[in-house]
Amino acid sequence: MRSTNTVLYLLLTAILLPGITAAQETSHINNRTKIKEDKMTTAQQNKEIVRAVYEQCLNKRNTALLQDYVSPDYTGAQGEKGPEGFMTQVAPILQGLPDIQWQIDELIAEDDKVAVKWHIEATHTGQLRNYAPTGKKVSNTGMAVYDMKDGKVVKTQLLTDALGFLQQLEVLPENLASLAAKKPQPDAVYFIDKFFVPAAGKSEFLERTGINRRFIKQLPGFVEDAVYEYTDEEGNLVCITVAQWESQEALDQAKAAVQEAYKKEGFDASAMMKRLHIRADRGVYTAADARQ
Numbered sequence: 001m002r003s004t005n006t007v008l009y010l011l012l013t014a015i016l017l018p019g020i021t022a023a024q025e026t027s028h029i030n031n032r033t034k035i036k037e038d039k040m041t042t043a044q045q046n047k048e049i050v051r052a053v054y055e056q057c058l059n060k061r062n063t064a065l066l067q068d069y070v071s072p073d074y075t076g077a078q079g080e081k082g083p084e085g086f087m088t089q090v091a092p093i094l095q096g097l098p099d100i101q102w103q104i105d106e107l108i109a110e111d112d113k114v115a116v117k118w119h120i121e122a123t124h125t126g127q128l129r130n131y132a133p134t135g136k137k138v139s140n141t142g143m144a145v146y147d148m149k150d151g152k153v154v155k156t157q158l159l160t161d162a163l164g165f166l167q168q169l170e171v172l173p174e175n176l177a178s179l180a181a182k183k184p185q186p187d188a189v190y191f192i193d194k195f196f197v198p199a200a201g202k203s204e205f206l207e208r209t210g211i212n213r214r215f216i217k218q219l220p221g222f223v224e225d226a227v228y229e230y231t232d233e234e235g236n237l238v239c240i241t242v243a244q245w246e247s248q249e250a251l252d253q254a255k256a257a258v259q260e261a262y263k264k265e266g267f268d269a270s271a272m273m274k275r276l277h278i279r280a281d282r283g284v285y286t287a288a289d290a291r292q
Contacts (some may be wrong), residue, residue, distance in 0.1 A: 043109035046148045050114045054102045063087060071152035096128025114146040124169060130227040131169060132210045138168045187247045188223065193282040199235035201276030216243060219257055221250020
């Protein structure tokens with residue numbers, strides 16, 4: 001009897017085991033498929049969020065919608081948080097290029113990262129940081145990688161063709177080798193200012209700097225100018241301006257013309273510096289190479 005039961009057990013096991021194994025394998029496959037589908041769904045949702053940032057928030061200037069797409073944990077370049085931190089990088093661009101439109105060329109997502117490749121077309125009709133309006137049409141390309149968490153942007157990494165952009169504005173020449181080939185003029189002088197500007201006064205200071213640069217470029221003896229800046233960890237601006245003049249006489253005449261323009265405008269530069277707590281170190285320099 002025991003032998004008969006053993007035979008029946010073995011027969012049942014032989015019949016049922018393949019089915020049990022197949023069911024287990026099917027369950028594992030279904031689980032893996034569901035996980036993959038969930039990841040694909042999340043990646044697709046993240047893509048649409050980044051697309052909305054460009055098409056709804058930036059192109060349509062509905063920046064209030066950023067709160068729906070940018071996490072409160074987002075940290076800007078100077079430590080600003082949330083949508084406001086995101087806008088600190090975008091606001092100067094919208095100011096300097098009021099008609100800018102971003103066109104998405106490629107949008108790729110995997111897990112919690114979204115990569116986007118885009119190009120822009122715009123007109124430089126506003127103050128763009130230290131660059132006065134030129135009215136020039138510009139185009140540029142760029143790429144960005146967005147880190148996502150819970151359906152919102154928490155971090156961005158951006159790469160653009162900054163050199164090409166500055167060349168289109170004629171801030172830099174098309175042939176960069178020409179910069180090295182330039183010979184200093186023996187009589188030329190360089191009026192160099194270094195400013196420390198507290199964060200609260202940055203906007204007003206940069207606006208005035210733009211006005212001054214546009215004015216001096218019209219004066220006799222002006223050769224060229226440049227501005228260099230960085231923002232420290234506390235948001236304060238360190239800005240260096242360099243204006244080259246044909247001679248000391250040309251510079252002296254330019255200073256007098258600037259003071260006359262201030263008088264007509266009713267602008268007090270010293271009062272502004274004091275009110276905004278701006279510190280300045282300025283001097284007139286000559287090129288050392290010019291004496292060789």
